[in-house]
Amino acid sequence: MNEKALQDKNELVKLQSVNDLRRTMDGYFARLKEASETHNRKIAWCTSVGPAELLYSMGFEVYFPENHGAMLGAGKNADKYIPTAVAHGYSPDICSYLTSDIGAFLQNETPLQKSGFASVPKPDILVYNTNQCREVEDWFSFYARHFSVPIVGIHTPLCITDLSPEIITGVADQYHRIIPELEKVAGVKFDMDRFRETTGLSHDGCVLWKQVLQKAKHLPSPINFFDSAIHMGPIVVMRGTPYANEYYKILLAEMEDRIKNNISAVPEERFRIYWEGMPLWYRLSSMARMFAKLNTCIVASTYCNSWVFDDLDAANPFESSALAYCKLFIVRSDTVKEQVLAKLMEEFSVNGIIYHESKTCARNSNNRFGLQNRLYDRTGIPFLEINGDLNDPRCYSEEQSIIAIETFVEQLAGRG
Numbered sequence: 001m002n003e004k005a006l007q008d009k010n011e012l013v014k015l016q017s018v019n020d021l022r023r024t025m026d027g028y029f030a031r032l033k034e035a036s037e038t039h040n041r042k043i044a045w046c047t048s049v050g051p052a053e054l055l056y057s058m059g060f061e062v063y064f065p066e067n068h069g070a071m072l073g074a075g076k077n078a079d080k081y082i083p084t085a086v087a088h089g090y091s092p093d094i095c096s097y098l099t100s101d102i103g104a105f106l107q108n109e110t111p112l113q114k115s116g117f118a119s120v121p122k123p124d125i126l127v128y129n130t131n132q133c134r135e136v137e138d139w140f141s142f143y144a145r146h147f148s149v150p151i152v153g154i155h156t157p158l159c160i161t162d163l164s165p166e167i168i169t170g171v172a173d174q175y176h177r178i179i180p181e182l183e184k185v186a187g188v189k190f191d192m193d194r195f196r197e198t199t200g201l202s203h204d205g206c207v208l209w210k211q212v213l214q215k216a217k218h219l220p221s222p223i224n225f226f227d228s229a230i231h232m233g234p235i236v237v238m239r240g241t242p243y244a245n246e247y248y249k250i251l252l253a254e255m256e257d258r259i260k261n262n263i264s265a266v267p268e269e270r271f272r273i274y275w276e277g278m279p280l281w282y283r284l285s286s287m288a289r290m291f292a293k294l295n296t297c298i299v300a301s302t303y304c305n306s307w308v309f310d311d312l313d314a315a316n317p318f319e320s321s322a323l324a325y326c327k328l329f330i331v332r333s334d335t336v337k338e339q340v341l342a343k344l345m346e347e348f349s350v351n352g353i354i355y356h357e358s359k360t361c362a363r364n365s366n367n368r369f370g371l372q373n374r375l376y377d378r379t380g381i382p383f384l385e386i387n388g389d390l391n392d393p394r395c396y397s398e399e400q401s402i403i404a405i406e407t408f409v410e411q412l413a414g415r416g
């Protein structure tokens with residue numbers, strides 16, 4: 001049965017690009033596995049919004065523990081591992097990516113074992129940027145101690161309102177300062193042309209990803225948040241390589257095709273919601289079905305938009321990297337966040353906002369300091385707050401949330 005026929009039966013239709021996504025991600029893990037077994041290339045671990053372009057330019061294979069954390073969450077295994085990290089002194093209140101990842105490591109288990117890995121690939125160096133949170137430094141420090149390998153980091157100022165030249169220069173200088181250690185580990189000299197090349201590739205990949213996300217402005221939307229949360233994999237782990245760009249050309253073409261053939265992500269889209277906060281990885285597919293039944297499409301999210309680094313510029317890789325990674329939503333003050341969100345509400349014709357207050361990720365829970373009320377005063381768009389967590393299902397009350405979401409959608413219907 002083709003996509004249109006399934007839609008006519010009011011069924012949620014999977015994106016056809018999912019096979020290309022699998023192939024792209026399999027290729028990424030195969031390269032990592034080969035490097036970890038043959039040691040023919042060095043492996044750098046990097047934070048999800050860390051300096052991936054610099055690392056790829058120096059020939060590293062790059063592994064992202066947050067991607068691994070999301071895999072543990074999506075596999076519904078995080079609560080099996082978190083207690084082990086807690087027993088080693090990591091609080092259950094800190095990032096559940098961190099606690100599930102470290103817990104799984106201490107139990108010598110990883111979903112990568114299904115792909116033939118003996119364990120997670122051993123790092124030769126760990127590289128972080130604190131633009132997202134302080135947790136990443138502590139998380140990577142655990143592994144630096146365990147493997148006795150070097151760790152280097154970029155410390156970014158937080159809650160930035162004005163992206164002043166001092167901030168950009170300060171962060172760009174830190175990029176320069178980590179290069180000698182990277183050279184020592186990689187065994188190659190930094191090459192400006194290669195860095196320009198990976199920065200340009202990353203820029204182009206981010207633009208393609210942005211174009212995919214922006215297709216959701218169409219009424220009805222051809223893509224929803226639950227698709228995007230899965231299809232963002234390549235931009236997280238392969239930005240700066242041609243692999244991500246090849247994939248997003250395919251996905252973008254599918255979006256265009258869906259719009260042309262009137263295929264929507266939610267068969268009978270009636271309401272359009274913005275998702276603020278982290279996904280609940282362990283409930284992704286059940287939530288997709290629930291919102292579809294409510295004829296509601298989550299058309300945009302802060303989370304998926306976070307990998308749009310379109311300020312990267314091959315002509316000026318250091319400063320543009322500093323700008324792109326400081327401009328990121330999570331690094332900005334609430335004043336800036338409010339402006340960004342207000343603009344997105346309008347662009348995506350949003351009827352309502354859901355804030356996911358994620359128990360273990362304060363930095364991605366933007367309803368803690370009154371932003372939700374100020375945005376409501378400014379836009380008049382109603383909102384709902386649900387409590388949960390990105391990875392730890394014990395923090396989420398499904399029954400309570402379903403009732404709250406259904407009631408919220410009924411209220412939207414009542415607004416006409």
Ligand code: SF4
Binds near residue numbers: 098134136363364390
């Ligand atoms: S931003 Fe949140 S989810 Fe991401 S690493 Fe930091 S605490 Fe964890």
